[in-house]
Amino acid sequence: MSDNDPVAAFRIEAGELLESVERALLDLTEDAGNRALIDEVFRGLHTLKGSGSMFGFDALAGFTHHCETAFDRVRKGQAAASRGLIDVVLSALDYMQSLLDAGSDADAALVAAGDGILAALASAVSDAPAAAAPTPAVAKGWQVRFRLPPEAMVTGSNPLGLLDELRDLGDCTVTCRFEDVPALADLDPTECHAVWEVTLAGDISREDIEDVFVFVIDDMELEITSLAPEPSAGVAETAAAPTEAPRAAARQTAPAQESVRVQAERLDELMNRVGELVIAQSRLELIAAAGTIDAMTLRAVSEDIQRLSAELRDTSMALRMMPVSNLFGRFRRLIHDLAHETGKTIELVTEGEATEVDKTVIERLADPMIHVIRNSCDHGLEPADERAPAGKPAAGRIVLSARQAGGEVLIAIQDDGRGINRARVRAKAEAQGLIAPGATIGDGELLQMIFAPGFSTAAAITNLSGRGVGMDVVKRSIEALRGTIEIESIEGTGTTITLHLPLTLAIIECMLVRVGEGRYAIPLSAVEECLELPAAEVAGTSRRNFLDVRGDLVPYLRLRDSFASDHPADLYQKVVIVGQGRGRVGLVVDQIIGNTQTVIKSLSRFHGGVGAFSGATILGDGNVALILDVAALIGGAQKAQRARSERPAETAGEAA
Amino acid sequence: MSDNTITLPDRMLTFGLGGEFFAIDAQCVREILEVPPITRVPGAPAFADGLVNVRGAIVPLADLAVVFGMALTAHAEDTRVIVIEAEIEGEPTTIGILADKVLDVATMDGVPIDAPPPVGMKWRPEFIRGIAHHAGRFIILPDLARIFTDCVDQIHRNGAALLPS
Numbered sequence: 001m002s003d004n005d006p007v008a009a010f011r012i013e014a015g016e017l018l019e020s021v022e023r024a025l026l027d028l029t030e031d032a033g034n035r036a037l038i039d040e041v042f043r044g045l046h047t048l049k050g051s052g053s054m055f056g057f058d059a060l061a062g063f064t065h066h067c068e069t070a071f072d073r074v075r076k077g078q079a080a081a082s083r084g085l086i087d088v089v090l091s092a093l094d095y096m097q098s099l100l101d102a103g104s105d106a107d108a109a110l111v112a113a114g115d116g117i118l119a120a121l122a123s124a125v126s127d128a129p130a131a132a133a134p135t136p137a138v139a140k141g142w143q144v145r146f147r148l149p150p151e152a153m154v155t156g157s158n159p160l161g162l163l164d165e166l167r168d169l170g171d172c173t174v175t176c177r178f179e180d181v182p183a184l185a186d187l188d189p190t191e192c193h194a195v196w197e198v199t200l201a202g203d204i205s206r207e208d209i210e211d212v213f214v215f216v217i218d219d220m221e222l223e224i225t226s227l228a229p230e231p232s233a234g235v236a237e238t239a240a241a242p243t244e245a246p247r248a249a250a251r252q253t254a255p256a257q258e259s260v261r262v263q264a265e266r267l268d269e270l271m272n273r274v275g276e277l278v279i280a281q282s283r284l285e286l287i288a289a290a291g292t293i294d295a296m297t298l299r300a301v302s303e304d305i306q307r308l309s310a311e312l313r314d315t316s317m318a319l320r321m322m323p324v325s326n327l328f329g330r331f332r333r334l335i336h337d338l339a340h341e342t343g344k345t346i347e348l349v350t351e352g353e354a355t356e357v358d359k360t361v362i363e364r365l366a367d368p369m370i371h372v373i374r375n376s377c378d379h380g381l382e383p384a385d386e387r388a389p390a391g392k393p394a395a396g397r398i399v400l401s402a403r404q405a406g407g408e409v410l411i412a413i414q415d416d417g418r419g420i421n422r423a424r425v426r427a428k429a430e431a432q433g434l435i436a437p438g439a440t441i442g443d444g445e446l447l448q449m450i451f452a453p454g455f456s457t458a459a460a461i462t463n464l465s466g467r468g469v470g471m472d473v474v475k476r477s478i479e480a481l482r483g484t485i486e487i488e489s490i491e492g493t494g495t496t497i498t499l500h501l502p503l504t505l506a507i508i509e510c511m512l513v514r515v516g517e518g519r520y521a522i523p524l525s526a527v528e529e530c531l532e533l534p535a536a537e538v539a540g541t542s543r544r545n546f547l548d549v550r551g552d553l554v555p556y557l558r559l560r561d562s563f564a565s566d567h568p569a570d571l572y573q574k575v576v577i578v579g580q581g582r583g584r585v586g587l588v589v590d591q592i593i594g595n596t597q598t599v600i601k602s603l604s605r606f607h608g609g610v611g612a613f614s615g616a617t618i619l620g621d622g623n624v625a626l627i628l629d630v631a632a633l634i635g636g637a638q639k640a641q642r643a644r645s646e647r648p649a650e651t652a653g654e655a656a
Numbered sequence: 657m658s659d660n661t662i663t664l665p666d667r668m669l670t671f672g673l674g675g676e677f678f679a680i681d682a683q684c685v686r687e688i689l690e691v692p693p694i695t696r697v698p699g700a701p702a703f704a705d706g707l708v709n710v711r712g713a714i715v716p717l718a719d720l721a722v723v724f725g726m727a728l729t730a731h732a733e734d735t736r737v738i739v740i741e742a743e744i745e746g747e748p749t750t751i752g753i754l755a756d757k758v759l760d761v762a763t764m765d766g767v768p769i770d771a772p773p774p775v776g777m778k779w780r781p782e783f784i785r786g787i788a789h790h791a792g793r794f795i796i797l798p799d800l801a802r803i804f805t806d807c808v809d810q811i812h813r814n815g816a817a818l819l820p821s
Binding site: 517518562563564565601603604605606607609610611612613616617618622623624625626 | 704708709713744747750811
């Protein structure tokens with residue numbers, strides 16, 4: 001995809017349009033009949049149709065036209081924005097997205113799928129008789145007074161064009177008022193300061209006049225008063241436009257996933273740093289060109305470059321950060337659909353949406369979070385008739401919250417449902433052989449059982465969840481992001497699942513170790529402690545690879561053997577104990593070199609599948625070091641441990 | 657019995673490896689480096705078990721001598737890493753390949769090319785697109801895309817070879 005590809009740019013823009021239309025539709029479900037929202041949906045569809053046909057997406061433009069027509073009827077009050085209509089248009093949006101993905105080569109099957117939606121659309125519009133439709137207000141004439149936002153001309157609105165359109169409606173007199181034009185010294189000629197008063201005569205409806213302003217109405221002041229006395233309506237209309245403006249602005253914050261929107265000030269900051277770096281570089285050049293090298297000046301430049309590169313690192317990291325509102329916004333639609341499918345009333349509350357997380361984390365969080373939210377809605381929240389006896393409000397509540405704590409971001413998904421039934425988890429875990437029957441097990445450990453592969457306590461498999469795939473995948477996805485999951489659940493009151501995620505993926509603190517001749521990096525967040533390998537274990541004769549760490553048995557792995565190193569072993573071998581979640585494993589290394597900041601680079605296809613490494617990094621001396629994949633090593637060690645513990649049982653069975 | 661169905665790119669980079677001569681499309685060559693420090697990747701197949709730092713990018717290092725079953729020679733003064741751009745399973749990848757000696761960039765227009773003989777070869781015929789006669793030498797035209805894909809397949813088949821089981 002080239003940067004200048006207009007079709008690609010259109011796809012991104014269209015994706016954003018669809019998102020904003022979807023948001024407006026969802027708002028409309030909560031605030032039925034809100035005129036500003038209906039207009040926003042209409043404008044979004046209209047723009048999509050226009051630019052779609054401009055870029056050759058004819059199928060999309062044609063389809064969008066029908067939706068636009070339907071919403072035009074709603075605007076004109078000929079149909080109501082009923083729940084049914086909104087659901088149809090929501091599914092139409094999904095269909096438009098697939099048309100957008102298919103591009104110009106939309107096949108017959110896809111087009112046929114659209115006809116079904118159109119049929120539903122037609123019936124939804126006609127089914128909903130315009131009960132609430134106001135009779136178009138027709139008067140002898142209108143007094144229209146409008147003021148455009150100061151930046152209107154910069155953004156491409158043309159007041160003359162608007163006036164021409166008004167003129168087309170009927171006879172009119174235009175007065176321009178200059179009271180607000182500042183003194184010449186303060187005048188910015190690119191801003192629009194004039195206020196226009198237009199007297200329109202003739203048989204014109206209020207809607208016709210508003211149509212003229214439909215694309216600028218959000219930010220402008222518009223007063224339409226009837227020349228003939230018309231009670232109340234005029235006042236209500238004027239109030240709507242100004243309050244709508246900030247809401248519309250707030251809604252435009254969700255960027256497309258393919259591209260990153262960066263705040264201009266962050267880019268400026270980056271440019272400043274680069275500028276300073278160029279200056280430092282030319283100073284360095286001067287030093288190099290001088291016959292003798294002055295150690296003092298060189299050191300000064302070196303210090304400057306060190307400071308600059310640290311700042312550059314921080315600023316470029318900030319470019320990758322995105323607010324979680326991008327992520328949370330997507331779940332509104334999910335909750336809407338889930339409420340529909342389960343027949344429950346679900347209320348979504350979001351908190352801490354401004355919390356910023358690395359872009360990659362946000363992208364990779366969507367799927368696991370969808371799963372957790374589905375679980376909460378399906379299993380967690382009770383049907384309304386069960387909630388009332390428990391003294392809970394009929395509407396179930398899902399709270400998504402995000403906050404930063406140290407180097408971590410905590411994202412919590414909380415429901416006020418029935419909570420996790422310990423007895424059922426236990427019974428299921430025993431049935432699956434995850435724990436021995438009757439074994440004592442901590443509450444936290446018991447709850448972690450739901451992350452075991454194939455685990456599901458749902459009595460019946462529903463469309464939403466309960467197939468037993470999922471929570472283990474969720475856990476793995478979170479661990480792949482070097483995060484952890486925590487569950488709190490109170491039976492009868494609700495469940496909170498908290499995801500602990502690192503702030504960024506690109507740079508991590510690592511412990512550098514040496515195994516044979518190779519140097520390897522271990523993410524410091526996973527390192528629990530370092531000890532010396534006891535002399536009894538060094539010989540490596542004993543078959544059992546367990547260490548006694550203050551009473552806990554910790555399996556260990558001789559990395560020298562795993563990595564087939566033929567370099568002579570150091571006399572004193574060290575054990576680095578790494579842990580993630582509940583698993584722990586000791587890694588036997590030759591030497592612990594120290595801590596280092598590493599920039600993670602992913603491995604190519606040649607080495608991504610080797611399994612023990614999550615990436616590689618470049619060390620200070622320019623050499624490459626591999627980063628150990630702690631989760632994979634622990635998982636492997638646990639599997640080996642389970643296999644070992646099962647083997648004696650089998651032989652015992654055979655003997656009997 | 658020349659088989660001229662293979663159209664060669666305009667310019668080919670020729671290099672020596674394990675006593676044989678090879679030629680690859682010069683267009684996909686990004687740069688040629690002296691051998692940098694190599695980091696071994698435990699558990700990776702011998703053909704591509706190294707990583708090198710090429711201007712801040714971490715690049716896998718492949719040794720064609722392993723693919724063609726040649727004796728591995730110690731790195732000498734003339735040994736070079738040829739950094740090439742290739743597509744592996746549709747993903748553009750930068751790869752370094754080792755050469756005992758880089759010879760030159762040659763135009764091989766109209767050079768007779770033999771199909772790899774089905775018998776009498778010590779290496780796998782599917783890895784060779786043909787053998788060219790050029791400047792009094794037999795020059796092997798390796799099918800790099802095929803070799804790399806095969807290597808990646810092999811890794812996927814072996815799975816996570818390093819994890820304890």
